[in-house]
Amino acid sequence: MGRSLDIGIVGGGIGGLTGAIALRRQGHSVTVYEQAAKYMRVGADINLTPNAVLALDGLGVGDAARRTGARPTFRISRDWDTGEETSRLPMSSAAEERYGAPQLTIHRADLLSALAEAFPAESVKFSKRLRTLEQDGAGVTLVFEDGSSARHDVVVGADGIHSRVRTALLGEESPRFTGVVSFRAVVPTEKVKHVPEIEAFTKWWGPNPQSQIVTFPLNRGRDTFVFATTGQPSWHEESWTSEGDVHELRAFYRDFHPDARALLDACESVLKSALYERDPLPQWSKGRVTLMGDACHPMLPFMAQGAGMAIEDGVVLGRCLSGENPAAELKRYQEARQERTAKIQIGSRGNQWMKGQESADWVYGYDAWRTPLP
């Protein structure tokens, strides 16, 4: 252990809370500033592949995640029209043996609760929306929309794809609309149990890289999650709560295999959002400020690694920041994470990963606790 730092984290999402737990375990004093007034049950699925679960296990959060998460049996790829299987990977206990942790598909709110339980509640400050920040050689001052401010030795921006910390650090630059929209729905498994292998994670690969339907179990298998994407350049609204139209959803995928369509037929409501992304960043640590998660490497959901990358970032940041030389250690953290997160950002954009039979080891086999640091 080096010198104990006073650290401020902006954003109390999955990345921010993971980073907070990891840094506190290193002996630092950590305060999290979250813009929301409290945690609400927004969103639905979070896909935690073995690399993410292994990272959470080391933080003591894995057991809580296991209590509410489902364990998909296989990861299967199928052709959209013929239904032909193009790849199959055993998950569940086979993944646990191979990677040291299973895949868990979990409600985002349950994962946030599991993380929040592992961090002192009084150190999360709600209704604190960052306006901007300033740093000097000795520390960083955060300025919030309510007019208050706070001073810390080091600041971590975990404030998502529209990160204000990122803007303060690197200047204004808007995320890019991809021309792709997503539909998310949760269906009681009882209604779709006739669909073969409903307990698996199945990706129906569409006629072009933008078009796909992914389904997997949620809420310990009581529900089935349906996630579908398609090109629709006319729709720009990005939201976790906007209602879509189930008739439009069904129309987009009317030529898909009957087993895929059966899932869409069972949807009573659906959420719709446009998908945005950014290019990999050449730099995201400057002086005493750094970024993590979607704030520095937002990605399309096609490799299901958005949350996983934020969680891995938190663990590696905790390992790097000993407090002796914060600016150099934050650079070291960035260097440790840059190649992997850029590769996954680019791979998610291309959307070909695991379409055919290939090894998932480079993604699932990464151990944030042991990966060599530069």
Ligand SMILES: Cc1cc2nc3c(=O)[nH]c(=O)nc-3n(C[C@H](O)[C@H](O)[C@H](O)COP(=O)(O)OP(=O)(O)OC[C@H]3O[C@@H](n4cnc5c(N)ncnc54)[C@H](O)[C@@H]3O)c2cc1C
């Ligand atoms: C409400 C919500 C619901 C989501 N639902 C899903 C889902 O169902 N499935 C899925 O795959 N992904 C979902 N995501 C995205 C997913 O959680 C992230 O892509 C991933 O986990 C990376 O996490 P992150 O912590 O980097 O960013 P995020 O999860 O986006 O967290 C960022 C946090 O920062 C806070 N914040 C933002 N700006 C400020 C500010 N200026 N000051 C203070 N705090 C700020 C936000 O309120 C949020 O809590 C959701 C994100 C959000 C915010």
